[in-house]
Amino acid sequence: MHEMGICDGIVTASLEAAGKENASRINSIEVTIGVLTEIQEEALQFAFSVLTKDSIAEGSTLNVTMVPARSVCGECSAEFGHGRFDAKCPECGSYVCTLIHGRELQIDSMDID
Amino acid sequence: MRVDIAKGILEKNDTLAEGNRELFARKGVFVVDLMASPGAGKTSTILATIAALRDRYRIAVIEGDIASRVDAEKIAAHGIPAVQINTGGACHLESDMIRRAVDTLDLDEIDLLIIENVGNLVCPTDFDLGEHAKIMILSVPEGHDKPYKYPGIFQLSEAVILNKYDTVSFFDFNEEEFRSVVHDLNPTAPVFAIAATKGEGVDAWVEWLAARIEAAKVVQS
DSSP states (O other), X not given: OTHHHHHHHHHHHHHHHHHHTTOSOEEEEEEEEEGXXXXXXXXXXXXXXXXTTTSTTTTOEEEEEEEOEEEEETXXXXXXXXXXXXXXXXXXXXXXXXXXXXXXXXXXXXXXX | OEEEEEEETTXXXXXXXXXXXXXXXXXXXXXXXXXXXXXXXXXXXXXXXXHHHTTTSOEEEEEEESSOSHHHHHHHTTTXXXXXXXXXXXXSOOHHHHHHHHTTSOGGGOSEEEEEOOSOSSGGGGOOOSOSEEEEEEEGGGOTTHHHHOHHHHHHOSEEEEEOGGGXXXXXXXXXXXXXXXXXXXXXXXXXXXXXTTTBTHHHHHHHHHHHHHHHHHHHO
C-alpha cells in the first residue's frame, strides 16, 4: 500500500498550491505516473478519496496518465519501448540500457475555482 | 482555472533525502539501505556484516519496523549503536524518519550506517533516504521467480544478496535462472550467495561493500 504515501504527496502539494492561489475548491488534479513504480491506479484513487475528505479537494477528480517504460541502449544508442521486465535493446540485443521513462511520479496541473 | 504545478509527487521526501545525503557526506558516513521481504534475513545479514567489518569500520544501525524493538535490541546486544524506527503501519521508511533517527546518533563516531528498511519488496524502492547504496536480499525459500514479480527492487539495487544459500538443495530454486533474470534486469549488480547465520559466503559480500565504502571516500575527499 505505498499508494497512500504517494497520494499523500499529491494531496499535500496540491492543497499547498491551491492555498497560494487562494482557491476555494479543487475540481481536478492531473498526475503522470510511470508503470515501473508499481502503483495501482485503483489503490491510488481509493487513497485519494480518503485523503481529500474534509478538504477543498473533496469530491475532485484525480486524472492519472500512465507512462510506459522506455529505455536507451548504452551500446548502440537505440531508443525503444519495453514491458516491465524486458529492457533489452531490440537493435543489438544489449541489456546495458538506461531507463528514460517509466518511473515518473509527477503532479502536472490542477483545475481550481 | 487551470494551474500548472509540474512538481515531483515525492519532492518533499527527495528534498529531505538530499539534506540527509549532504549530512552523511559532511560527516564521512557511508549509508546502506537494506531492503527485503519479511523473514529474508535482513537482521541476520546485518549481524554477519557487523561481525566481519567491525574491526575496520565503526558501524551503527537504524531498524525500520511497523512495530516492536526486537531487531534494535538484537543489534544493540552486540555493542553496536542501534535506533529503532516504528512506522506504525507504514510499509517503508521515508527520509524524514531517517533524519530524526540520525539526530540521535553521533555521526562523528560512525563510518558505516546500515538502514534496515521495513520488510517489503515494493514500497521502499520509490523512497530515496539519502543513502549511498540500496541493497536487496532475497532468501532461497522465497523462490527464484521473485525478480519476475518484483522487478523494480532488483533494478534499483546496487547489489543482490541471496541469503539462506545453505538450504538451496531443499528447495526447488533454480539458481541459474535466478542469476540470469537478475542480470537481465540489472546487468551491473553482483549477486552474493550467503548463509548469514553461518557466516558462509559473507566474505565476498563484505569485501564488495568495503570497496564501495573506500570508493565513496575518494569521491568525497
